[in-house]
Amino acid sequence: MIDFALSETNGFEKIRVWLERTCAIHYPPQKRALLEQRLSRAQRKLGMTTLSELAEALQRSDAQDVQLAIMHAASTNHTFFFREKEVLGYFRSEVLPRLADRSEIRLWSAACSTGDEVYTLAIMIAETLGIDTLRRAHILGTDISAPVIEAAESGVFPLRQLQQVPSEIVRRYMHPVGIDQFRVNDEIRAACTFRRLNLKKAPYPFQRPFQAVFCRNVLYYFTPADQIAVVEAIADATEEGGFLFTSVTENVRELSSRWRPLTSGISRKSESVN
Numbered sequence: 017m018i019d020f021a022l023s024e025t026n027g028f029e030k031i032r033v034w035l036e037r038t039c040a041i042h043y044p045p046q047k048r049a050l051l052e053q054r055l056s057r058a059q060r061k062l063g064m065t066t067l068s069e070l071a072e073a074l075q076r077s078d079a080q081d082v083q084l085a086i087m088h089a090a091s092t093n094h095t096f097f098f099r100e101k102e103v104l105g106y107f108r109s110e111v112l113p114r115l116a117d118r119s120e121i122r123l124w125s126a127a128c129s130t131g132d133e134v135y136t137l138a139i140m141i142a143e144t145l146g147i148d149t150l151r152r153a154h155i156l157g158t159d160i161s162a163p164v165i166e167a168a169e170s171g172v173f174p175l176r177q178l179q180q181v182p183s184e185i186v187r188r189y190m191h192p193v194g195i196d197q198f199r200v201n202d203e204i205r206a207a208c209t210f211r212r213l214n215l216k217k218a219p220y221p222f223q224r225p226f227q228a229v230f231c232r233n234v235l236y237y238f239t240p241a242d243q244i245a246v247v248e249a250i251a252d253a254t255e256e257g258g259f260l261f262t263s264v265t266e267n268v269r270e271l272s273s274r275w276r277p278l279t280s281g282i283s284r285k286s287e288s289v290n
């Protein structure tokens with residue numbers, strides 16, 4: 017019995033360390049029970065009976081399905097349309113007007129979960145600069161978890177994720193596809209692309225820089241060292257003068273990086289004030 021408990025503790029510890037090293041996802045000691053619960057769910061889904069079996073499977077060279085299951089199980093995917101309106105208000109009034117004349121609008125939602133933020137940005141472009149502007153807009157959504165990227169690509173959302181969306185916006189840009197389910201219209205979806213990407217794996221594989229990056233409600237799952245590494249790698253992928261949006265509770269001000277904080281949740285990659 018003691019041996020079993022010990023081997024389960026070792027198995028848990030191996031997975032916890034792997035998650036932090038490979039995905040930057042850090043579970044502090046006080047969240048141990050939560051991670052145990054999440055890993056047990058992944059382990060059962062994979063048809064395994066113990067955490068040590070799961071940890072062993074993770075070490076194998078062909079462990080991609082196990083890795084994906086653990087990454088998904090360990091991440092918190094809560095998101096919804098028009099989240100944190102104060103931050104989005106700045107994007108609408110200060111950033112979008114600067115992008116109005118650009119031949120290409122390039123935005124990135126890093127850690128986009130089911131894509132609500134990506135479609136929110138596309139809708140904001142349509143509302144602020146006109147629907148035709150979407151033809152020269154590229155909004156990329158990335159996440160470490162494969163199932164959320166698949167959900168994002170489908171463009172179908174339950175009503176509960178649309179609570180913050182004014183009803184006229186729902187009518188204009190979405191259509192019902194089932195009971196309390198809506199699909200984003202094709203003209204919005206055409207501007208949005210989704211890929212799996214692990215923020216821990218820098219440098220990021222982009223050939224052209226983004227004008228604004230949204231990396232919201234994910235940094236606080238990382239250690240301070242990983243937070244700095246991630247915001248620095250995002251700076252490499254952002255044009256000079258570009259913007260970084262985090263959540264208002266994620267403070268880039270405390271991180272030593274090239275980002276100059278403007279106000280809560282908003283920073284700029286530039287030396288000069290403007």
Ligand SMILES: C[S@@+](CC[C@H](N)C(=O)[O-])C[C@H]1O[C@@H](n2cnc3c(N)ncnc32)[C@H](O)[C@@H]1O
Pocket residue numbers: 039040041091092093094095096099126127128129130133158159160161164213214215216231232233234237
């Ligand atoms: C709480 S959601 C945030 C979604 C959206 N940005 C928002 O603010 O509503 C956090 C997301 O970060 C993703 N994530 C966690 N670690 C990641 C990593 N290393 N690379 C990319 N995505 C990651 C999770 O899979 C999850 O979907």
